[in-house]
Amino acid sequence: MTSKTAKLASCPTHARLVVFVVYPNIVLLDLVGPLQVFSHAPDLETGRNGYDCVVVSVDGGSVGTNTIVSIPTVSAASIADRDIHTLVVVGGDGAIPGMKDPKLVATVTALTARAQRTCSVCSGALVLAATGALDGRRVVTHWDDCRMLADEFPRVQVEMDPIFIKDGSIWTSAGITAGIDMALAIVAEDLGRASSFSVARSMVVQMVRSGGQSQFSPALGRQLRDRAGQFEALHVWMVDNLHLPLSVETLADQMNMGARNFARVYANVMGITPAKAVEAMRVEKAQHALETTERSIKQIAASFGFKTEDRMRRAFLRLLNVSPSDYRQNFHLP
Incomplete structure (x- = not known):
């Protein structure tokens, strides 16, 4: 266990300071998505909010976003005497010039050195x-x-697929809404899954996704x-x-094509066979049912064409x- 990880594990239950770093031309949702999560995450043991949030920039003042909305900030220097629990570097088109801005890089370097946990959202x-x-x-x-x-x-080990990755005290997330998933996972680590589910429910987020899930939805793919x-x-x-026996011949008929030519x-x-596409869709629908319903695994398997629980288990x-x-067990929202 690293020293930063040890500090996180022993952190007292009073509000934890979350510092968001912004700069010109950030993506607004990169900021307000995680900010909403941390601002309303309840510490169920104390009955108070679990986090205290502040938005900083290099010099303070109003910072423009990629929308008509500007963000009021305080300077990074103004929180020099405060302990930082979680630092979040926000993303946006401004990250490209930002990574070459000596003042911004120096500011983030100093804040990172003081933070127990450091995160980035999207291109942050x-x-x-x-x-x-x-x-x-x-x-x-x-x-x-x-x-x-x-x-x-x-020197950075870049992975393209996950929605977020935790590597020690460093957390990084994929594009835009993945910052919400990362923030919910952090809340679960700090305050427990019940607190994380409470925030997800209030935000009408479909589920608390694990970092190993792909940033490409099956439909988008x-x-x-x-x-x-x-x-x-x-x-x-x-x-x-999906409840029907979707053979190649059945799918080909829908396309008015011969089975061999269609396949x-x-x-x-599509880069996959029709049979594998059917299986992927069935798993996708079964996932949603497992997350959001109380139906038995046997019922779900029958509803989406797996026929038996064992076939569904092998597909998963x-x-x-x-x-x-x-x-x-991991993703069901009670």
């Missing part, structure tokens, strides 16, 4: 990497910035591969009919590396 990883704090660390950022992060900072929309109508029909064209466009292990029962 570029600014944080410029301080050297990410050297040798596994990190993630928005998929569109992963190449730049790897090229600019070759299908759309990215099928850019011409050749199979868009078919995919809608498949999702609505070949589908695999070329293949695609998610977790059993349906373990998935429900």
Whole structure:
């Protein structure tokens, strides 16, 4: 256990200071998503809010975002005498010039040295990497910035897929709304899962996602591969009919194509066979049912075409590396 991790584990139950670092042209949601989580996370043991939040910039004052809204901030120097529990470097288009701004990099470096936990949201990883704090660390950022992060900072171990990664006292998240997932996971670590679920419910967040989940939703992944929309109508029909035996012949009939030709064209466009696409959709729907309903695993398996619990279990292990029962235990929202 590192010294910072030990400090986190022994942190008293009074409000923990969360410092958000902003600079010109941030993405507004990169800030306000995690800010909303920390601002309303209850410490169920004390009955008070678990965090005290402050937004800082290099010199203080109003900072512009990528919207019409500007953010009031205090200077980083104004909190020099306060202990920082969690530091969050916000992302946005301003991160690209920001990672080369000596004053911003020096400010974030000094704040990181005082923080028990340091985080970045989206492209905020570029600014944080410029301080050297990410050297040798596994990190993630928005998929569109992963190449730049790897090229600019070759000592950083960039991963493209996860929605967030925790490496010791360093947390990094993928694009925009993934910052909410990271913040909820931090609340769960600090205050317990009940507190995290309470915030998620109040924000009408569908679920508390683990960092290992992909920043590419299955539906988005299908759309990215099928850019011409050749199979868009078919995919809608498949999702609505997963209880049916969706053979290649059945899918081909929906496309008015021969089975052999359909299988070949589908695999070329989508990168997977029709059978694997059906299995992925069934797992996706079963995940949602496990998260949000009290239906038994047997009922869910039957509803989405798995036929048996064992077939559903094998599909979950293949695609998610977790059993349906373990998935429900980790992600079910009571």
